[in-house]
Amino acid sequence: MNRAAKALAVPALLLVAAEIATRLSGTTSLAVAPPSSVAVALLAALGDGTMLAATRDTLACAFGGLFVGGAIGLVLGLLFGLVRPLDRLMELTVEAIRPIPSVALIPIGMLSLGFGYSFEIAIVAFACVWTMLIMTRAAIGGIEPRLLEVSRALRLSTLQRIFKIVIPAALPRIIVAFRLAAGFALVVAVTVEIAANPQGMGYGILIAQQSLSPQLMLAYLLWIGLVGYGLNVLLSLAQQRLLGRAAMGEVRQ
Amino acid sequence: MNILKSAIVTAAALAFTALVPFAAAGAADKIIIGCTATTDCASAAVAEKEGIFEKNGLDAHMLLIGLNSNIPAALLSNSIQIGGPTPSVFLQAVDGGLDLVAVAGASVSDKSTADTAAVVARPDSGIKTAKDFVGKKVGAPGIGAFLQVLFAQWLIQNGVDPKQVNFVEVTFPTMNDVLKSGAVDAVVTAGPVMANMINSKTGVVVSHYLEELPDGKPQVMLAATRSWADAHPAQLAAFRKSLDEAAKIVNSDPDKAREALSGFTKIPMKVLNTIKVSVSDPKITKEQLDWWVDVMNKQDMLQKKTPDTAALIAK
Numbered sequence: 225m226n227r228a229a230k231a232l233a234v235p236a237l238l239l240v241a242a243e244i245a246t247r248l249s250g251t252t253s254l255a256v257a258p259p260s261s262v263a264v265a266l267l268a269a270l271g272d273g274t275m276l277a278a279t280r281d282t283l284a285c286a287f288g289g290l291f292v293g294g295a296i297g298l299v300l301g302l303l304f305g306l307v308r309p310l311d312r313l314m315e316l317t318v319e320a321i322r323p324i325p326s327v328a329l330i331p332i333g334m335l336s337l338g339f340g341y342s343f344e345i346a347i348v349a350f351a352c353v354w355t356m357l358i359m360t361r362a363a364i365g366g367i368e369p370r371l372l373e374v375s376r377a378l379r380l381s382t383l384q385r386i387f388k389i390v391i392p393a394a395l396p397r398i399i400v401a402f403r404l405a406a407g408f409a410l411v412v413a414v415t416v417e418i419a420a421n422p423q424g425m426g427y428g429i430l431i432a433q434q435s436l437s438p439q440l441m442l443a444y445l446l447w448i449g450l451v452g453y454g455l456n457v458l459l460s461l462a463q464q465r466l467l468g469r470a471a472m473g474e475v476r477q
Numbered sequence: 478m479n480i481l482k483s484a485i486v487t488a489a490a491l492a493f494t495a496l497v498p499f500a501a502a503g504a505a506d507k508i509i510i511g512c513t514a515t516t517d518c519a520s521a522a523v524a525e526k527e528g529i530f531e532k533n534g535l536d537a538h539m540l541l542i543g544l545n546s547n548i549p550a551a552l553l554s555n556s557i558q559i560g561g562p563t564p565s566v567f568l569q570a571v572d573g574g575l576d577l578v579a580v581a582g583a584s585v586s587d588k589s590t591a592d593t594a595a596v597v598a599r600p601d602s603g604i605k606t607a608k609d610f611v612g613k614k615v616g617a618p619g620i621g622a623f624l625q626v627l628f629a630q631w632l633i634q635n636g637v638d639p640k641q642v643n644f645v646e647v648t649f650p651t652m653n654d655v656l657k658s659g660a661v662d663a664v665v666t667a668g669p670v671m672a673n674m675i676n677s678k679t680g681v682v683v684s685h686y687l688e689e690l691p692d693g694k695p696q697v698m699l700a701a702t703r704s705w706a707d708a709h710p711a712q713l714a715a716f717r718k719s720l721d722e723a724a725k726i727v728n729s730d731p732d733k734a735r736e737a738l739s740g741f742t743k744i745p746m747k748v749l750n751t752i753k754v755s756v757s758d759p760k761i762t763k764e765q766l767d768w769w770v771d772v773m774n775k776q777d778m779l780q781k782k783t784p785d786t787a788a789l790i791a792k
Contacts, residue, residue, distance in 0.1 A: 252673055252677035253653055253654050254650040254651070254654075254670065255650060255651055255654050331550060334547065334550045334554060334556075335550050335553055335554055336554065337554065338551070338554030338555055338556035339551060339554070339556035340556065418543070419543075420543070420544075420550075422540060422542060427543070431514070431541060431743055432743075433648070434514040434543070434649070434742070434744075435743040435744040435745070435748075436650060436669060436670070436744065436745075
């Protein structure tokens with residue numbers, strides 16, 4: 225309790241200072257607001273359901289993109305990791321496409337898919353493919369060679385080798401890749417909404433800014449931070465609970 | 478491995494449910510009208526709020542778009558069926574090869590609303606006339622945006638080459654802070670943001686430059702893709718009829734327009750009450766587009782110098 229109080233002391237002091245500063249300075253800025261009015265705006269937006277609906281839209285796209293992109297990245301990563309000639313064949317192509325910033329695809333996505341979920345999911349998926357692909361490929365490359373020797377000694381078939389040796393051995397790193405991709409997914413989803421897609425939390429920020437309500441804009445910012453934090457906690461809990469020591473071994477090293 | 482399997486199944490299911498709404502969308506004859514958070518689309522907002530669209534048999538709704546320059550792409554992807562681009566955005570989109578047509582007028586320039594926009598400079602910047610802008614940094618809501626193009630036109634009229642002025646993009650809500658910090662010497666601004674800057678003495682008005690422009694020139698117009706306009710003649714006629722009725726309300730009862738705008742843009746009434754609503758004119762003519770082509774040509778904004786403007790207006 226004492227530790228918690230100590231940890232909260234600095235943020236609390238900063239909030240009080242911000243409150244006093246904004247109140248006393250009589251600022252006319254349309255980009256800052258006192259913390260108390262941000263809190264009021266946050267509660268009001270949560271209360272009337274608009275912020276929760278926006279959160280649902282953003283998370284649906286972030287997860288949709290994460291799963292689509294993650295699945296594509298995982299399959300390609302496994303393929304490239306296991307079949308070296310294919311990896312060498314595709315290396316240039318992958319390295320040429322990978323550096324394209326996902327948000328640079330917004331204009332093309334908007335033209336071809338229009339506003340809505342599929343547009344945002346496509347952009348998020350593009351951002352997530354590469355993390356999964358590269359890390360899965362590296363994870364397979366990093367598998368202890370003796371494990372593969374064992375699989376050969378046991379005369380396992382290719383499929384058995386993949387499911388009994390390769391994936392379990394590479395799983396901890398794949399999980400880390402998934403968590404990293406999940407972080408990107410939220411960032412990219414919100415960015416797509418701010419830049420073009422009229423839905424979700426990013427659109428909420430944009431509209432709050434354009435309707436000259438900095439308190440609501442900052443409330444959305446705070447909420448996105450909380451959602452991102454919550455997402456990370458959930459994923460790390462899921463990692464521990466669902467995968468147990470298998471997933472933790474590599475992470476702790 | 479069960480975990481992996483169930484994860485893959487869940488992923489596929491989630492992706493599928495996320496994509497399903499799109500298969501269903503777009504089938505109905507609903508009209509989505511995309512406009513930005515200004516008073517320019519007041520007539521369409523009033524037509525929705527007052528049930529004029531409904532009375533004329535239209536299922537039409539407003540959608541708030543963040544950036545005006547996103548409107549052509551939104552039209553082309555059929556995310557919106559009618560949009561409110563500025564003439565500069567519309568003509569550049571057409572110039573770039575997008576097959577868009579003007580379906581109606583939205584707002585036009587007018588002496589009575591010319592003071593709602595201005596170029597505002599820091600009090601210590603020494604900027605008093607058009608000539609003083611040479612070598613200075615000026616913030617505008619968008620390069621090629623309505624306010625910036627007409628400001629450049631004002632500079633030309635006053636013998637200054639706009640190329641000698643450094644333009645940077647500054648969003649409306651941050652203009653006050655950016656000007657105060659000295660990051661720019663002046664901003665091209667409008668509406669409540671402008672009033673806020675002047676009242677807080679962050680800046681002083683150098684010119685209400687729209688006052689020097691002729692009346693009746695479109696500020697925002699309503700556009701659709703040519704294929705949509707050709708395929709929906711009855712709806713288009715009903716849309717134009719609705720706008721005719723709504724424009725009369727906007728021009729005679731601005732408070733009613735503000736109410737409709739507040740619902741659509743989410744701008745609070747106390748802010749909207751401080752600004753003038755743009756004059757609505759539901760007509761769009763070849764002459765109006767030609768005037769814009771001329772303004773844009775003077776700034777080398779179009780590749781095709783003489784577009785067939787008559788063909789750019791839906792029948």
